[in-house]
Amino acid sequence: MGLVxxxxxxxxxxxxxxxGQMAAKLFSAQTYLALGFMVIWLWAAVSAFFRNHLxxxxxxxxxxxxxxxxxxxxxxLEFIVxxxxxxxxxxxxxxxxGSGLYLAQGFGVFWALYEEARRFKR
Incomplete structure (x- = not known):
């Protein structure tokens, strides 16, 4: 989102x-949204592993x-940079x-989505 x-x-x-002020607000909103999705994904992944006794x-x-x-x-990014x-x-x-961390975060998310899609196709 931020790159566009x-x-x-x-x-x-x-x-x-x-x-700059508007960009900061957008980045902050994106951060909280990303953290929410991360918590949901981690909770689902950990639950699945424990359900399968792994x-x-x-x-x-x-x-x-x-x-x-x-x-x-x-x-x-949110609390230090x-x-x-x-x-x-x-x-x-x-x-x-901040730009480096933003790119690293984006890469991590895209890689996670790619891996999930690959796993879903199997």
Whole structure:
């Protein structure tokens, strides 16, 4: 979402400050939505493993760790990177770190969806 919407905000809103504030709100909403889906997916995955008497084996699944890492990226973005960007100190570094974490989170989500789709086809 951010890769398409944020550049449009900067094109169509009157000032960069307004666009930046709106982008921050969109990223925050996306973070909470992603965390909600992550919790639901992890709960369903762990429940399925315990129902099938495989319990601890879920911790050997790369997909489990990928989803967890994507959620961690979301938390770091929301509670560490975003406040630093608002302080406007060392802005280039925090934007670069935030972009990297955003891409890592997106990659993790797409990989998880790909793996789930592959598993569903079997």
């Amino acid at each position: 919407v944020v550049p449009m905000l900067f094109m169509y809103l009157p000032t960069p400050q307004t666009a 319990g601890p084996h879920i911790f050997h699944q790369p997909l489990f760790w990928c989803v967890l890492a994507s959620g961690l990226c979301s938390l770091v 975003a406040p630093q960007i608002l302080l406007r100190e060392n802005l280039a570094f925090w934007h670069l770190l």
